[in-house]
Amino acid sequence: MSTRLRYFAWVRERIGKPEELIEMPSGVRTVGELMAWLASRGEEYAHAFENPNVIRAAIDHHHVRSDAAIKGAGEIAFFPPMTGG
Amino acid sequence: MRARYIERMKATVRLQREPFDAAAEAAELTRGRADVGAVVTFTGVCRGSEQGEPIAALTLEYYPGMAEAEIERHVAEAVARWPLLGVTVVHRHGRIVPGEDIVLVVTVSSHRDAAFAAAEFLMDYLKTRAPFWKQVETTSGKTWVDAKAADDSAAARWKAPRRGREAAE
Numbered sequence: 001m002s003t004r005l006r007y008f009a010w011v012r013e014r015i016g017k018p019e020e021l022i023e024m025p026s027g028v029r030t031v032g033e034l035m036a037w038l039a040s041r042g043e044e045y046a047h048a049f050e051n052p053n054v055i056r057a058a059i060d061h062h063h064v065r066s067d068a069a070i071k072g073a074g075e076i077a078f079f080p081p082m083t084g085g
Numbered sequence: 086m087r088a089r090y091i092e093r094m095k096a097t098v099r100l101q102r103e104p105f106d107a108a109a110e111a112a113e114l115t116r117g118r119a120d121v122g123a124v125v126t127f128t129g130v131c132r133g134s135e136q137g138e139p140i141a142a143l144t145l146e147y148y149p150g151m152a153e154a155e156i157e158r159h160v161a162e163a164v165a166r167w168p169l170l171g172v173t174v175v176h177r178h179g180r181i182v183p184g185e186d187i188v189l190v191v192t193v194s195s196h197r198d199a200a201f202a203a204a205e206f207l208m209d210y211l212k213t214r215a216p217f218w219k220q221v222e223t224t225s226g227k228t229w230v231d232a233k234a235a236d237d238s239a240a241a242r243w244k245a246p247r248r249g250r251e252a253a254e
Binding site for chain 2: 082
């Protein structure tokens with residue numbers, strides 16, 4: 001089963017694309033583990049996730065913490081802290 | 086333009102590129118009602134400078150689908166916490182120049198305390214939880230706005246144990 005990943009603001013700019021479909025590697029169980037795996041995929045990903053503590057995540061349109069389980073997720077998004085309003 | 090209605094409540098959440106008419110949005114919530122005693126209208130406006138530097142424009146990026154859902158969740162929470170008769174939230178996206186409106190929150194209630202508190206609550210959460218990102222455009226290029234710690238602490242105060250009506254409920 002593939003998972004859709006979406007990126008916003010400077011996370012999107014650093015990675016160079018707004019979204020992609022990935023096959024989740026076995027062993028990647030949490031949002032934090034997914035960030036670590038993504039960071040190992042190349043320079044642009046390493047740059048985007050160089051400071052994972054500042055990156056926010058959402059699973060299927062709900063904010064989650066980095067220890068959240070990704071099992072069953074259809075769409076996972078990564079973005080900087082929000083600056084709306 | 087998207088409109089969503091929360092069941093059994095006069096609540097509207099809308100994201101749009103176009104400008105909005107704050108007075109018309111407020112009038113829409115009060116028309117034909119005799120139970121309204123208070124209308125609070127908050128409009129967030131694009132300033133002409135960011136941290137002392139003049140800016141040409143702001144560009145707001147957002148997460149379609151989640152932005153609407155997240156705002157609706159906070160509207161539902163506001164309606165659960167305060168005796169509101171109506172809520173409208175309009176948030177613009179795209180390129181916005183100084184002097185233009187960015188965001189609108191209208192809250193309507195029988196007495197002013199509920200409308201004031203709910204409008205402030207919604208704005209504090211819009212700042213920190215709604216998936217929008219501002220990019221500043223100046224003569225030297227484009228930069229992303231950093232999140233402000235003051236906005237996080239403004240939102241956090243609503244989580245503190247509350248006295249009065251909310252605590253009793």
